[in-house]
Amino acid sequence: MLWKLLVEYLRPQRRLLLAVVVYQLAASIASLYLPTLNADIIDQGVAKGDTDYILRIGGMMLMVTLLQIACTIAAVYFGAKAAMALGRDVRGAIFTRVAEFSEQEVTRFGPPSLITRSTNDVQQVQQLVLMSATLMITAPMLCIGGVIMAMRQDLQLSWLIAVSVPVLLAAVGSIIIRMVPLFRLMQTRIDTVNRVLREQLTGIRVVRAFVREDVETARFARANEDVTDTALRAGRLMALAFPTVMLVLNVSSAAVIWFGAFRIEDGSMQVGTMIAFLSYLMQILMSVMMATFMAIMIPRASVSADRISEVLGTESSVRPPLRPVSRAAGRAARGELEMHDVGFAYPGAEQPVLSDVSFTARAGQTTAIVGSTGSGKTTLVNLMPRLFDATSGSVRIDGVDVRELHPDLLWGHIGLVPQKPYLFSGTVRSNLLYGKPDATEAELWQALSIAQAQDFVQEMEGGLDAPISQGGTNVSGGQRQRLAIARALVKRPELYIFDDSFSSLDTATDARLRLALKQSTAGATLVIIAQRVSSIVDADQILVLDRGRIVAHGTHEELLATSKTYQEIVNSQLAAEEAV
Structure with a gap:
């Protein structure tokens, strides 16, 4: 449902998305080019004491960095426009569909749930699009390009990549699998909070007339506590993801320095090459971490997309006629x-x-x-x-x-x-x-x-x-x-x-x-x-x-x-x- 919803409502934003892809590609290429320039400065400029070479390559690094920053800003800008446009269109579609509903469909969904689906659920999908515009192109580009560039620097150390990436994916994947049902439960419990709050605000006079403030406060506290409990459980899993990623990153960095030191000692690798390899490994693992961010957001956005699609896919039991009659033949409108x-x-x-x-x-x-x-x-x-x-x-x-x-x-x-x-x-x-x-x-x-x-x-x-x-x-x-x-x-x-x-x-x-x-x-x-x-x-x-x-x-x-x-x-x- 998520993919179908995105394809349908992002189709009008094709030009914005194309601009996002172009700028993200440019930023990724610039990011991949920087470690190689840095290695050249260390191995050729610093080793030979060539100040002119250092200044020339350093200037190139500065220009590449500025280009990377500019492209990233442009990609985020156009991605934000596409995400906001999607949110606008989906909210409009939900409102239009709900306006067509008969009392039967409105009662089945319930006003609080319809409000949640047109606000909180749309926002989850919207945030996914915004993050995708920032990370969708960058993450795979840095991962694939980083692997290629790292292997060009030193093929014998590439086994560290083959070990680090699967370990990171396995660790984070096991956490994400446990988060999906919690996100689904979260949206249902947000519905409950909205329902309880709406009832209490609408019936505040009845609540006060029967002196039921304490009872209603306790009822809202239970609904609020359920949401909080679910959010904390999901938050604990999410908090566990970041130390796991950092552990793999730090262990991988230490391994590169450890094994690289032996290769530098025997003269088969230069210091700049090791630093460039380490940079590319960090880029690869960071891209996996960015993909992890996406993977964390996708389950919740998928749940929200299912709830949105449920509304958009519900046909009113009161359907307009295929060939509507404009007036009673031969009779004036009298309202009989x-x-x-x-x-x-x-x-x-x-x-x-x-x-x-x-x-x-x-x-x-x-x-x-x-x-x-x-x-x-x-x-x-x-x-x-x-x-x-x-x-x-x-x-x-x-x-x-x-x-x-x-x-x-x-x-x-x-x-x-x-x-x-x-x-x-x-x-x-x-x-x-x-x-x-x-x-x-x-x-x-x-x-x-x-x-x-x-x-x-x-x-x-x-x-x-x-x-x-x-x-x-x-x-x-x-x-x-x-x-x-x-x-x-x-x-x-x-x-x-x-x-x-x-x-x-x-x-x-x-x-x-x-x-x-x-x-x-x-x-x-x-x-x-x-x-x-x-x-x-x-x-x-x-x-x-x-x-x-x-x-x-x-x-x-x-x-x-x-x-x-x-x-x-x-x-x-x-x-x-x-x-x-």
């Missing part, structure tokens, strides 16, 4: 909603959540859906804008199956106010413009007026430009609901879906809002999911949902006379109000 024998079951569930649901929500009318907790109301709402696909039956808008409509066209027809209204960080204006970027200020104030939000927005410092924090946490629950309703109204869709969107409003505000809605949305289709019966008494038709089935439908008066389930819902709410 039809469900025919709709059923839905979550993957692996023993029982379906919805079964044989059939109804029609007509344009210009209000259709209300009521039912007890767990009856399937929210699942039914998710099928309307195709956040899920029905497992049986069909959902139609203006006579066209939603699975045949182009997604942008489908969502353009719908104004959804979810059960938990969410506001984005920015201003009141930016949130209202979310559905219609070109809306005028008059349209924004009109939507706020209908949603009964005009008064409190005017009182906020800045009015439409008043700041809104992430999630709308700086406004009350009722204000957040009204702003979410206003956002849907600005869009002016043909079909409005209110998923228990009036639950945080007081009775008087609820009544004013419903009256204003009825006047301003004439001709549109309204679907209201409600827990409170008082919010739906004026609906043109009320559907009673029980255990995933529609058990009754009609007006408020008709259901009071004919539906026992509806009577129980009404009576339970009346009893609660009387108790208050």
Whole structure:
């Protein structure tokens, strides 16, 4: 997966990578040339007392060194650009893929894991590319070139290379094999830390309300300790790698000096040659050490690449049609909603959540859906804008199956106010413009007026430009609901879906809002999911949902006379109000 990911996302950076290769080759050749020049100075210049020769060759060494430095800097620069570009493209690809996911895929991965995969996992792959740009060409070039140049200096000492390199590879390889499972475990435990932290920050009010700070602190401490323990175990192995490398380097250096001294003594080797051979051996072993760095990073990057590829390779269960329908033939867009024998079951569930649901929500009318907790109301709402696909039956808008409509066209027809209204960080204006970027200020104030939000927005410092924090946490629950309703109204869709969107409003505000809605949305289709019966008494038709089935439908008066389930819902709410 790692290689496939790198090939796919580094392809646009071919020119940068070519520049990296060229500069790394130049730097490596310069590095290989320096020990030979150094040996010439010692053996010819110093031995013969030739100052001019020393100055000339020394000047060449200085120029080669400067060239090596310049090429290395250029290689790192272009490598960094390629790595940053890869990170940008992979993060963009993950975001695009996740945006296509249905609720089913988002739930399967989990938001904390998706965040980790688009940040920490991408960073691991990015660092691998950056290190590769620095070491990928240099390490093999120095290793192969060093072997050749060392053998040219003295063939009889070359057996030291044949011993040192395999020993180093065997020692470091045994350490790396033990690190791979730890890196995989590390990423999973980072997911857990993110999940726990996200839950605690999101539910901080609940934590404080139930005085569970100590319990949550202990829960985070356990997750944090697990990450720390895994990191320490991996760190100990990584720390063991460096002394092992240094041990082999130092023993090899001592062996060259020991055996080289005998050859110098018998006149078969010069001092400069031995120093050059020692330099080349150090270059060979250093290149192996650099390859070790890469080998340490590759397992973790490989784990991260697998996790990234898992997201990118997951197809949404809600797929766009191959030949999308742009509009209902011969019919104007009215937002009329039809469900025919709709059923839905979550993957692996023993029982379906919805079964044989059939109804029609007509344009210009209000259709209300009521039912007890767990009856399937929210699942039914998710099928309307195709956040899920029905497992049986069909959902139609203006006579066209939603699975045949182009997604942008489908969502353009719908104004959804979810059960938990969410506001984005920015201003009141930016949130209202979310559905219609070109809306005028008059349209924004009109939507706020209908949603009964005009008064409190005017009182906020800045009015439409008043700041809104992430999630709308700086406004009350009722204000957040009204702003979410206003956002849907600005869009002016043909079909409005209110998923228990009036639950945080007081009775008087609820009544004013419903009256204003009825006047301003004439001709549109309204679907209201409600827990409170008082919010739906004026609906043109009320559907009673029980255990995933529609058990009754009609007006408020008709259901009071004919539906026992509806009577129980009404009576339970009346009893609660009387108790208050």
